Amino acid sequence: MEFRAGIIIGSGSASFEMLRHLTHRLPIMTTPKWVTNRTQPIAIRDVLWYLSQAAQLPRPVNGIFDIGGPEVLTYEKMMQAFARISGLRKRWIIKVPVLSPGLSSLWIGFVTPVPTSLARPLVHSLISEVVADPAKSVAAIIPNPPQGLLNLDQSIELALSRTTENQVETRWSDASMPTAPWQKAQSDPSWAGETILKDFRETITDATPESIWKCIESIGGDTGWYGADFLWWARGVIDRIFGGVGLRRGRRDPEHLRIGDSLDFWRVEEIIPGKKLKLYAEMILPGKAWLEFRLEDVDVDGKKMQRIIQEAIFSPRGLGGTLYWYSVLPLHAFVFPTMLRNLVRSAKRKDFHKNA
Incomplete structure (x- = not known):
C-alpha cells in the first residue's frame, strides 16, 4: 500500500521548511509562475493517521492512493497564510516568467537553510499541480480521522505550537525530550524548525556553587546586570518609549526568585535552585528571547570546579528579527562576556568575605 501526498505540513517536512523560511526571511520576493499552481496540503498528524490505520488493516492491500487535506490552495496562498499565522505582514510576491527551476533552487539555497541539492527536486515537484485524484482515494478502505482532517491554518498552528508556547530547545538534552510528531525532533535536519539564534558563553571557576548561585539569583533590580x-x-x-515595560519593574525580592516573577523587563520562566535560571524577555522585540544561566559540576585535574553557562536565545520574527539580532551582535560581544566575568568576580568576593 502506497500513499502519495502533496505538501506535508509539519516540522522536518522539506517542502514545509522551504515555505517557512522563504516566508520568514523575505517580505518581498520574486517567484516563478509555479507559485500559482494548486496543491492539496495535508497535516503530518493526518498522514500519521493513514499510516497507522494501514498497518492495522486485516489483510494487505495492493495499490497506490492519494491523500490530502480538505483544501486545495496555491503555494502563494499558503505562504500568505503562514505569514498571517506567524504574525508577519502580508508578503509581496512578484511573479516573473523567466525564473528557471535551476535558478529557483539556487536562490532558495542562498536565502534559506534548505540545501540547494534538496531544493532542486522540491522546486521541480512544484512545477506540476499536486491535487489528490478522487479515483485514487483511500476513503473506501481507511476513513478520515475521527476529528476530521485539519485545514491549512490548523496544520500551520500545530506545526508552530512549540514556538507559540515558548518551548524552544536551549540545549541538546532539552532537544532529546519527546516531542509531538508535527514539531521538530532531535533527528530532524539542522535546517528544520523555526530559526533559533544563540549567543553561548561559558567559563570554569573555583568559586563555590553556593556563592555563584546567590549571584545568579540576585541578578537585576538593584544588583544590576553585572556590568554595562x-x-x-x-x-x-x-x-x-515604544510602549514596553522597561526596567522600572525591578524585582519582588532582592535575593530569591520564583517562577513567574518579573525581573526588570524579563520574567522567570524556569528555575531549578542551584542549577538553572531561565528568563523570558518581555521587552518589545521582533521575536522572542530568553536568557539562561546553568551551573554544572566539573572535575579539573582532580579538583572540583564549577562550569557557568550563559546563553542568550532568540527566535526572530521575519527578516526584521534576523536583522535585529545581527545588528546587536557587537553589543552582545561586549555585554555578555562582561556579565559573565563580573558574575564570577562577585561570587569570588562572596567566598572571600565568607572565609575572612
Whole structure:
C-alpha cells in the first residue's frame, strides 16, 4: 500500500521548511509562475493517521492512493497564510516568467537553510499541480480521522505550537525530550524548525556553587546586570518609549526568585535552585528571547570546579528579527562576556568575605 501526498505540513517536512523560511526571511520576493499552481496540503498528524490505520488493516492491500487535506490552495496562498499565522505582514510576491527551476533552487539555497541539492527536486515537484485524484482515494478502505482532517491554518498552528508556547530547545538534552510528531525532533535536519539564534558563553571557576548561585539569583533590580548597566538602562528607556515595560519593574525580592516573577523587563520562566535560571524577555522585540544561566559540576585535574553557562536565545520574527539580532551582535560581544566575568568576580568576593 502506497500513499502519495502533496505538501506535508509539519516540522522536518522539506517542502514545509522551504515555505517557512522563504516566508520568514523575505517580505518581498520574486517567484516563478509555479507559485500559482494548486496543491492539496495535508497535516503530518493526518498522514500519521493513514499510516497507522494501514498497518492495522486485516489483510494487505495492493495499490497506490492519494491523500490530502480538505483544501486545495496555491503555494502563494499558503505562504500568505503562514505569514498571517506567524504574525508577519502580508508578503509581496512578484511573479516573473523567466525564473528557471535551476535558478529557483539556487536562490532558495542562498536565502534559506534548505540545501540547494534538496531544493532542486522540491522546486521541480512544484512545477506540476499536486491535487489528490478522487479515483485514487483511500476513503473506501481507511476513513478520515475521527476529528476530521485539519485545514491549512490548523496544520500551520500545530506545526508552530512549540514556538507559540515558548518551548524552544536551549540545549541538546532539552532537544532529546519527546516531542509531538508535527514539531521538530532531535533527528530532524539542522535546517528544520523555526530559526533559533544563540549567543553561548561559558567559563570554569573555583568559586563555590553556593556563592555563584546567590549571584545568579540576585541578578537585576538593584544588583544590576553585572556590568554595562548603562546599556541595559538605555535598552529599558527604548522599550518604554515604544510602549514596553522597561526596567522600572525591578524585582519582588532582592535575593530569591520564583517562577513567574518579573525581573526588570524579563520574567522567570524556569528555575531549578542551584542549577538553572531561565528568563523570558518581555521587552518589545521582533521575536522572542530568553536568557539562561546553568551551573554544572566539573572535575579539573582532580579538583572540583564549577562550569557557568550563559546563553542568550532568540527566535526572530521575519527578516526584521534576523536583522535585529545581527545588528546587536557587537553589543552582545561586549555585554555578555562582561556579565559573565563580573558574575564570577562577585561570587569570588562572596567566598572571600565568607572565609575572612
